[in-house]
Amino acid sequence: MILQFRNISVAYGDGGPSLTGFTLDVAAGEIVALVGESGSGKTTAIRTAIGLLPGGGEVVDGDILFNGKSLLTLSSKEWQALRGRQMSMIFQDSGAMLNPIRRIGSQFVEYIRAHQSVQKQEAWELGRVMLERMGLPHSETIMNSYTFQLSGGMRQRVGIAMAMVFQPRILLADEPTSALDVTTQSQIIRQMLELRGKYGTAILLVTHNLGVAAYMADRIIVMKDGRIVEQGTRESLLHQPAASYTRDLLEAVPSMRGERYV
Numbered sequence: 313m314i315l316q317f318r319n320i321s322v323a324y325g326d327g328g329p330s331l332t333g334f335t336l337d338v339a340a341g342e343i344v345a346l347v348g349e350s351g352s353g354k355t356t357a358i359r360t361a362i363g364l365l366p367g368g369g370e371v372v373d374g375d376i377l378f379n380g381k382s383l384l385t386l387s388s389k390e391w392q393a394l395r396g397r398q399m400s401m402i403f404q405d406s407g408a409m410l411n412p413i414r415r416i417g418s419q420f421v422e423y424i425r426a427h428q429s430v431q432k433q434e435a436w437e438l439g440r441v442m443l444e445r446m447g448l449p450h451s452e453t454i455m456n457s458y459t460f461q462l463s464g465g466m467r468q469r470v471g472i473a474m475a476m477v478f479q480p481r482i483l484l485a486d487e488p489t490s491a492l493d494v495t496t497q498s499q500i501i502r503q504m505l506e507l508r509g510k511y512g513t514a515i516l517l518v519t520h521n522l523g524v525a526a527y528m529a530d531r532i533i534v535m536k537d538g539r540i541v542e543q544g545t546r547e548s549l550l551h552q553p554a555a556s557y558t559r560d561l562l563e564a565v566p567s568m569r570g571e572r573y574v
């Protein structure tokens with residue numbers, strides 16, 4: 313197992329727990345989707361895994377292991393070695409993380425060299441090749457562009473390319489395609505699946521879109537009010553949902569060409 317949540321509970325400030333008794337194992341190369349309505353604790357769960365809980369969020373119970381080692385006791389130096397290289401994260405709008413007044417290439421080079429001691433030219437080439445793998449054919453042009461010159465889908469591809477450049481063991485993806493139109497969304501999803509196939513990267517995917525989960529995930533976890541309501545393989549969950557809440561979510565999935573996603 314690459315990532316193991318063991319009975320994790322998280323609270324923000326003095327409030328009650330926002331995530332309660334969360335237990336989940338993610339195997340190497342596996343894609344697991346967390347689905348559920350807004351506020352159900354999906355983001356909290358994956359941010360716990362990368363040690364980046366916002367606003368006073370704290371793990372109040374349980375443990376979380378990466379490669380069998382607890383993440384709760386890592387020093388900041390150990391986190392630095394882990395983040396970006398072995399575990400990385402992408403967000404709904406990766407472009408927002410990029411500096412608008414600097415070219416993509418120089419930021420990509422800087423990012424790579426912050427994690428690995430390589431020459432600038434080599435870093436440039438690593439970055440450029442990764443952009444191509446994310447389906448950006450004019451990679452040299454993109455490297456020389458500013459974020460405002462790119463579409464949302466292109467910016468998101470740049471973000472995923474940066475997250476994947478070191479071929480991490482696991483990618484944490486928080487609504488990675490939610491801000492995009494349906495066509496771009498499905499292209500990016502296919503590219504993420506290709507990257508998983510190529511590098512064996514596990515993906516822990518957060519989405520409120522059960523269609524996306526159905527298309528991408530090996531396993532689906534349904535969350536509500538900070539707890540796991542139901543979980544199972546994609547097939548079992550979609551075809552034999554046990555919880556009425558899961559059935560409600562399924563009802564809300566729009567059908568494509570008269571058929572559901574799966």
Ligand SMILES: Nc1ncnc2c1ncn2[C@@H]1O[C@H](COP(=O)(O)OP(=O)(O)O)[C@@H](O)[C@H]1O
Nearest residue numbers: 324330349350351352353354355356357366367
């Ligand atoms: N920065 C924060 N400060 C205080 N409470 C938060 C914060 N982020 C999340 N929460 C609490 O955690 C709950 C779950 O939020 P979140 O993990 O963002 O859910 P989701 O990603 O499923 O929409 C929220 O309902 C809220 O009560």
Ligand SMILES: [Mg+2]
Nearest residue numbers: 354355356486
């Ligand atoms: Mg969220």
